[in-house]
Amino acid sequence: MKRGGGALVGWMFVAPALIVIGVFFLLPVLAALGLSFTDFNIYALASLKNLRFVGIDNYIAVLRMGLFWKALGNTLYFVVVGVPLSIGAALGAALLVHSRLARWKSFFRVALFTPVVTNLIAVAVIWKYLFQERYGFVNYALSWFGIHPIDWLGNPHMSMPTIILFALWKNFGYSMIIVLAGLQAIPDELYEAARLDGASAWRQVRYITLPMLGPTLMTVGLLTMVGYFQLFAEPYVMTQGGPLQSTLSVLYLLYEQGFNWWNLGFASAIAFVLFVFTMIATWALMRFGRRKGWV
Amino acid sequence: MSGITRLPRLPRLPRLPLLLSLVFAALLGGCTQAPHAQREVLHFWAMGREGLVAARLVQGFEKLHPDIRVEVQQLPWTAAHAKLLTAYAGDTTPDVAQMGNTWIPEMAALRAIVPLDSYIAGSHIVTPSDYFPGIWTSNVIHGKAYGVPWYVDTRLIFYRKDILAAAGFDHAPTSWAGWERMLAAIKARAKPGDWAALLPLNEFEPLVSLALEQPGSFLRDGDQYGNFESPQFEAALRFYLGFFRNGYAPRLDDTQIASVPIEFARGHYAFYISGPWMIREFERQMPAAAWGDWATAPLPGPSGAASNSGIAGGASLVIFRNSRHKAAAWKLIEYLSRPAVQDEFHRLTGDLPPRRSTWARPDIASDPYAVAFRTQLEHARAVPKIAEYEQIVQEMQTIAARAAWGKLSVAQAAAEMNQRTNAILSERRWILRHGGLR
Numbered sequence: 090m091k092r093g094g095g096a097l098v099g100w101m102f103v104a105p106a107l108i109v110i111g112v113f114f115l116l117p118v119l120a121a122l123g124l125s126f127t128d129f130n131i132y133a134l135a136s137l138k139n140l141r142f143v144g145i146d147n148y149i150a151v152l153r154m155g156l157f158w159k160a161l162g163n164t165l166y167f168v169v170v171g172v173p174l175s176i177g178a179a180l181g182a183a184l185l186v187h188s189r190l191a192r193w194k195s196f197f198r199v200a201l202f203t204p205v206v207t208n209l210i211a212v213a214v215i216w217k218y219l220f221q222e223r224y225g226f227v228n229y230a231l232s233w234f235g236i237h238p239i240d241w242l243g244n245p246h247m248s249m250p251t252i253i254l255f256a257l258w259k260n261f262g263y264s265m266i267i268v269l270a271g272l273q274a275i276p277d278e279l280y281e282a283a284r285l286d287g288a289s290a291w292r293q294v295r296y297i298t299l300p301m302l303g304p305t306l307m308t309v310g311l312l313t314m315v316g317y318f319q320l321f322a323e324p325y326v327m328t329q330g331g332p333l334q335s336t337l338s339v340l341y342l343l344y345e346q347g348f349n350w351w352n353l354g355f356a357s358a359i360a361f362v363l364f365v366f367t368m369i370a371t372w373a374l375m376r377f378g379r380r381k382g383w384v
Numbered sequence: 385m386s387g388i389t390r391l392p393r394l395p396r397l398p399r400l401p402l403l404l405s406l407v408f409a410a411l412l413g414g415c416t417q418a419p420h421a422q423r424e425v426l427h428f429w430a431m432g433r434e435g436l437v438a439a440r441l442v443q444g445f446e447k448l449h450p451d452i453r454v455e456v457q458q459l460p461w462t463a464a465h466a467k468l469l470t471a472y473a474g475d476t477t478p479d480v481a482q483m484g485n486t487w488i489p490e491m492a493a494l495r496a497i498v499p500l501d502s503y504i505a506g507s508h509i510v511t512p513s514d515y516f517p518g519i520w521t522s523n524v525i526h527g528k529a530y531g532v533p534w535y536v537d538t539r540l541i542f543y544r545k546d547i548l549a550a551a552g553f554d555h556a557p558t559s560w561a562g563w564e565r566m567l568a569a570i571k572a573r574a575k576p577g578d579w580a581a582l583l584p585l586n587e588f589e590p591l592v593s594l595a596l597e598q599p600g601s602f603l604r605d606g607d608q609y610g611n612f613e614s615p616q617f618e619a620a621l622r623f624y625l626g627f628f629r630n631g632y633a634p635r636l637d638d639t640q641i642a643s644v645p646i647e648f649a650r651g652h653y654a655f656y657i658s659g660p661w662m663i664r665e666f667e668r669q670m671p672a673a674a675w676g677d678w679a680t681a682p683l684p685g686p687s688g689a690a691s692n693s694g695i696a697g698g699a700s701l702v703i704f705r706n707s708r709h710k711a712a713a714w715k716l717i718e719y720l721s722r723p724a725v726q727d728e729f730h731r732l733t734g735d736l737p738p739r740r741s742t743w744a745r746p747d748i749a750s751d752p753y754a755v756a757f758r759t760q761l762e763h764a765r766a767v768p769k770i771a772e773y774e775q776i777v778q779e780m781q782t783i784a785a786r787a788a789w790g791k792l793s794v795a796q797a798a799a800e801m802n803q804r805t806n807a808i809l810s811e812r813r814w815i816l817r818h819g820g821l822r
Contacts, residue, residue, distance in 0.1 A: 131771050132815055134473060135494040139815060217639075223577075224642060243640040245789070331586055331637045333789055334782060348466060350775045 125357035134351065147358035157359065159334055160342040161366065163249065167338065168317045168370070171253045175313050176306060178257055179264035184294070186265070187272045198269070202262040209259065213326035216255050217242065242328055245335040252323050252336055260316070264309040271305030272298070303383035311374060318367045339363045423453045426712050427478035429468075432461045434482055434535070434699070437732045445719045452712050472496045479707040480716055482534060482699050485522045490771035492530045497702040498710070499528035500717075509718045514739045518696030522766035531700030532717050533738035535729065537659040538694040538764045539593050539683070540756055542666070546677045547654040556681030558689040560623055563655075567632040570654050581655035582647070583627055584638035585788055588781035589695060590657045594620040596765045597685050597693040603768045603776075603805070608813050610805030612780070612798045619686065621784065621794055628788040635788055645669035648678065657683070659697070663753045664734040680756040682763075696764035698738065736761070772808050779804045 125147055132139040151157050186197050204212070219226050220241035228238040241251040279297050288296070299306075320338040324330050330337035330345075339359065347356030378384040430438040435458030442454040457478065459467055465487060471477045472494055483491065491497045504510050510532055512520055523531040543556055551570045557563035570580040583590045595602055598616035603609065611617065627633040633653075641647060648656060649670045656662075666678065685691030701717045703710055719725060726737040727745050736757055737743060743758055767773055780801050787797040 128811060130811060131469075131490060131494070132811060134469065141814075218642070221642060222640065240640075243636055327639070329586065329637070329639055331639065331785075332635070333785060333791075350772075351469065 121357040121360060124354050125361055127354045129352075129354040129357075131351045143354070147355050148362065150355065151358050151362050156334065156337070156342060157339070157362075160337045160339045163334075163336060164318060164320055164338045164340075166249055167253060167256070167320050168314060170250075171256055171317050172310065172314050174253065174257050175261050175264060175317075176310055178261040179268050179309065180302075180306070182261065182265045183268035183272055184298070187269060198266075201265055204259050205262040207259070209322050210326055212259065213255065213323055217327050220251055243332055245333040248328055248332060248335045252320075252327060255323055255327070256317070256320075260313065264313060267309050268302065268305055271302050275301045303378075303381060307374075307378045307383040311371060314370060314374065315367060318363065318370070339366075423451055424709055424712050426452055426454045426480060426709055426716060428454050428456050428716065429459055429478045429481040430456060431459045431464045431482055431699075433733055434735065435459060437729065438482075440732070441720065441725060441729060442716070444725065445716055448719065449712075449715060452715070454716060468496075475706060477704040477706050479704060479709050479713045481702055481704065483531060483702050484699050485519070485531070485533075485697055486767060486773055488523055488531050488700060488702065489525055489769040489773070491702065492525050493771050496705060497530050498705050499530055500532065500703065500714070501529055503714045503717075504529060504532070507714075507718060510721050514741050516696070516738060516740070516761045516764065518764040518766055519698060519738050519761065522696050522769065523700050525769050531702045532721055533698055533700045534720060535726075535733070535735035536696070536698035536738045536761060536764075537661070537736060538697060538757060538760050539589050539657050539659050540694060540760050541681050541683055542648070542656045542658055542662060542678060543681060544648070544651065544654045544677055545679050547651060556679065557684045558682075558692075559684050560686050563684045564623075564626065567627070567655070568630070571630070571632050578652050579634050580632040580653070581627055582636070582641075582644065582653040583624075583633045583657060584641070585628075585635055585785040586637040586639070586781065588777040588784075591620070591624045591781065591784055592767065592777055593657065593683055593694045594624055596695060596767070597683065597691055601768060602780075603770075603809075606816070607768050607770045608809055608816065610776075610802035610809075612801035612805065613795075618794055618798050621787075621798060623686075624784065625787055625794065625797075629790070635785075643669055646671075649674035660734065660736045660754070660757055680753050682756050682760040692760060693763045693765050694760050696761075696766045698736075770809075770812065772812060775808055776805050779808065 126142060126144060127133070128141045128143050128147070182201050185191060186194055186201065191197065218224075220228075222228060222238055222240040222243060225241070227241065231239070239247060241247050275298065279301070280293055283293050283297055319340050321340040321344065324336040324338055324341055325344075328336045330341050340363070343356050343359040343363070346352045346359065375384060428438065428442065429435075435456065439456045439458075442456060446452065446454060465484075468477075468481070468483070468487070468491070472491075477496060483497075488497070504512065512529075515533055516536060519533045519536045520529075523529050523533065541556065547570060548554075548556070548566060551566065551573055553566050553569070557566050567580040574580065595617055598620050600611065600614060600616050601607075602611050602614075602617050604611035604614075612621075628635055638644075644656060644658075644662075645666045646669055647653060648666070663680070667675070670678075682689070682692045683694050685693070701720060703713045703717070707713055720729070721739075723737070723739065723742040723745065726739070726742040727747060729735060730737055730742070730748055736754065737748070743749060748754055767777075783792065783797050783800050783804070786792050787794065792800065
């Protein structure tokens with residue numbers, strides 16, 4: 090009796106959270122899953138008589154769509170290049186800010202973190218102007234070194250690197266703060282012992298800092314990767330998926346299909362395919378981490 | 385982290401002005417409701433700049449009909465389409481709305497709007513024969529008129545007279561062949577980094593305009609299949625791709641261009657294809673010194689001026705099926721269709737009127753930049769009237785852009801356009817086979 094009452098109280102405490110998760114997360118996800126097996130589109134909006142159950146046809150159509158693979162390729166490009174660069178930049182910045190030799194630590198911490206709290210849309214628009222081919226400041230600055238203007242966002246080979254650069258600048262500060270916390274948790278005694286044994290600065294980083302930071306880097310890597318798989322706002326503002334679909338991401342394709350053309354069934358299928366790919370990548374990263382003993 | 389914060393933020397962006405205007409409208413409504421509680425209230429949705437101006441135009445209507453109050457709600461263009469669909473899904477449609485002509489087939493298919501034929505038949509103000517034929521028919525679906533054109537647009541060429549003169553031409557081109565000669569001559573004289581023409585690769589309108597100048601349509605069999613491999617469309621596509629393959633135009637998206645009028649004024653481009661709204665933009669943004677240097681002309685035709693055509697675009701006024709004030713709604717449409725009111729509308733917005741009797745009024749007849757539009761509007765053609773139109777032409781354009789970058793030949797591009805279009809239209813074919821939508 091007492092035990093049952095305790096459980097009830099427990100349930101009551103978690104109920105608000107469960108209800109919110111259920112209504113705003115679980116239900117929509119289930120609805121989307123159901124939708125992905127139908128041909129829900131503009132005609133179904135007119136009359137549900139036009140709604141057909143199509144089984145896995147949407148999934149087959151997604152996998153057969155050339156543009157989907159193009160979008161997936163672009164997204165993977167963004168993830169594979171962007172995530173290591175972001176983590177590397179975060180680690181580098183954290184080491185510099187953490188360094189014993191650094192002055193004005195809190196100033197640099199704030200300065201490097203600032204891009205994270207800026208409004209993504211606003212700064213994306215500013216970057217668009219900075220990287221404009223004819224009038225942008227970046228090309229103007231490069232001209233001092235005799236470098237010819239580069240069409241950063243208009244050339245299909247340059248557009249994705251430019252977007253990666255932007256995402257890197259925008260996001261690395263967040264990871265840096267987490268890494269910094271990890272660095273501060275490493276006991277000083279380890280470094281003292283290493284110094285007594287005559288270890289160089291590089292060896293201290295290699296054999297103390299990095300192994301001790303493993304779990305932190307793992308967390309940061311996972312968060313960044315899952316976030317990067319959902320690339321959307323940067324191309325939406327800066328290139329609208331162009332030029333030549335070189336910055337079309339899976340989420341952008343989903344947005345076009347779902348909200349421009351109202352192909353909600355098809356768009357839901359894209360969402361679940363993206364989910365599967367994100368899961369696979371997460372699983373691979375976790376496996377890697379487990380082997381290293383970081384998870 | 386970025387994924388969590390990134391996605392939800394975006395759709396909110398266009399909603400903010402909408403929300404503000406809703407709150408504003410609610411406040412206004414709250415202020416004025418009490419004294420006029422017995423007046424019939426009409427809800428009128430209009431987009432962008434027209435929405436702002438509409439609030440002024442309806443004052444005259446309210447004076448004429450003291451028993452009707454019009455509540456204008458302004459929607460931003462970027463959010464308007466989604467807003468209309470959501471309103472339909474949630475049964476909160478207005479009584480009257482401004483609607484882009486290419487959206488009307490979709491709204492008619494949804495049975496969201498009603499045919500207006502019985503009203504038109506009984507009206508002495510809205511006379512179909514006074515409207516440009518291509519514009520009027522763009523609202524006629526299965527023989528029923530679903531909208532009354534409010535303003536029109538068609539895309540034609542804006543060009544630099546002085547650059548043409550320097551290359552030895554004293555008039556605008558009228559045929560494709562003549563145009564090509566000018567493009568080649570201008571490009572040959574151009575400084576590095578300057579071009580003969582600007583056709584942004586992410587805009588489908590230039591290619592659609594050229595395709596409409598050819599006989600036939602790019603869809604076939606009752607708009608059930610793509611017809612992009614027809615010799616007529618391939619000729620238009622070949623001419624279009626020539627701009628990029630011969631180096632007349634840069635391979636650019638319009639997101640890469642800061643300001644077309646300024647670039648145009650600096651002579652980076654001599655030709656540009658756009659619509660009437662650009663007249664005001666040119667006047668506003670161009671340095672005064674460049675004002676005398678530009679002009680508008682009808683789009684050159686494949687075989688000369690007689691084959692000129694273009695997109696019959698613009699926006700119309702429609703009445704929603706759920707409206708309980710259809711008679712009053714029609715009175716408003718009639719009022720906004722009067723030539724005198726349209727003339728004022730043109731003065732306020734620069735939008736071009738859809739009826740010939742308005743064009744006869746002195747104000748607009750003497751506008752040198754508008755004359756070319758008047759000419760082309762007589763020949764402009766309606767685009768295919770199906771809900772999937774925008775999706776099809778967007779896909780067409782992404783394929784055309786790849787061809788412009790040299791990734792596809794004309795025949796390969798046309799074949800791929802057909803294949804994509806046929807896939808998009810499969811749903812429509814299924815619906816038609818099963819008795820159609822109504």
